[in-house]
Amino acid sequence: MARKTYKNILIVKMSSLGDIIHALPSLYALRKSFPEARITWAVHPAFAKILPELPWIDEIFLVDRKKIKDLKYLLSVRKELHSRKFDLVIDLQMIAKSAIIAAFSGCSTRIGYNDAREGSFLVSKPISGPHKHGHIIEQLLDVMRYLGCNCDEIEFPIRDCSKQEETVKAKLAQHGVNGDYVVIVPGTRGEEKKWPIEYWGELAKEFSALGIYTVISGTKNEKDLSEKITGYYTSSYIVDFVGETDLLELAALEKMASLHISSDTGPLHIANAMHTPIIALFGPTKADRSGPYGNDNSVILTAGDGKMSSIAVSTVYDKAKEILKL
Structure with a gap:
């Protein structure tokens, strides 16, 4: 027919x-x-x-x-x-x-x-x-x-953000970022999905020791999270970028990143759509239903008992070094 x-x-x-x-x-x-x-x-x-x-x-x-x-x-x-x-x-x-x-x-x-x-x-x-x-x-x-559509390809037609890339580069430069960077997003909807904030601080500290920039991203109402991370360890390699991007600038930030790390949150899926390398932290939500998809550069770390705190900093750090070829 x-x-x-x-x-x-x-x-x-x-x-x-x-x-x-x-x-x-x-x-x-x-x-x-x-x-x-x-x-x-x-x-x-x-x-x-x-x-x-x-x-x-x-x-x-x-x-x-x-x-x-x-x-x-x-x-x-x-x-x-x-x-x-x-x-x-x-x-x-x-x-x-x-x-x-x-x-x-x-x-x-x-x-x-x-x-x-x-x-x-x-x-x-x-x-x-x-x-x-x-x-x-x-x-x-x-x-x-x-409807009879061919669905063999998984493609994400996001709006072009090439103009925003230049804006984001300028904003990052103002923060002293002049090289490759890792985006971390500590916030997410639902407390049970959050990786402990002190873990984020420890991870950023480890990256700093390697001379890797950590760019903390999120919405303005998540500023308290980024302040806790930057308060945990002071370094020019840890950059608080929370509240500094609109949606397309966020897409540009994710597109240019060397690595994205977060739990199940909107920016994770933008990074996935951009085929940016990802470490996704999953606990109570099911990664096989809503995790990164169609991106060969994604790695999912799952909390064995559903509690996010069971995902060790060392596990994330070691996987990040592997992806970044360090």
Whole structure:
């Protein structure tokens, strides 16, 4: 049977950073299979900058997270979406808020991936494929396989950040960074996923002894973590870069890094998409479901008992030296 052709497609994946990165291989497969289609992506403004523009996405449709319970706002969203006359909606989030956007699109053909929660299955048809219990990237790609897409390649079409590379280089130079560097991200959502802060301090100290720059990255509200690390051991080789990048600058920072080390967090998945060498620290979350994927330069260290503190500094340090060829 011939594959059905769609001309006007809406993807709904509004948050979070790591989840959006996980959905990019699906965008790649969709665009390769439907090169003439108009593709719109509904996303929260905080994550819009990471999404690619043409030729991958024709329009980025912003949905204000803070207003999503405001009926007047939702009616205006409904009007805007209806005017675009979509013939296919793909809900890659499958929760209540994404179901609302899918329903308000006015499109009768609505599908989504198998993990339907919060009643989203009442709006969009969940698609189960051979990877139902596999990695989230493959689960999302199963939706594309249902549409007849070729999903042999795992590619992450992030927006070009070459201009931001120059900006980041200048910012790093202001901090005295004039060579190769390792990015560490001590923060993550969920205390149980955090590697102990004193471990980060010890690791940065070890890198300093080798003359390797450690660039601490994160959001402004994680400044207390970077201050604890820099307070643990003072060195010109330990640089507090927390709060100094926007989303595309973060992508540039990760792209140019010699190594990224963190637990399960958004920047980890950006580094993975950039094929930067990675050491990923996993404990309570399952790396085989949400860990680095499609990157031959990634190493996953798993806490045997689920407690992050069981991953020794020496283990991470030795693996880092191996990757950096030291």
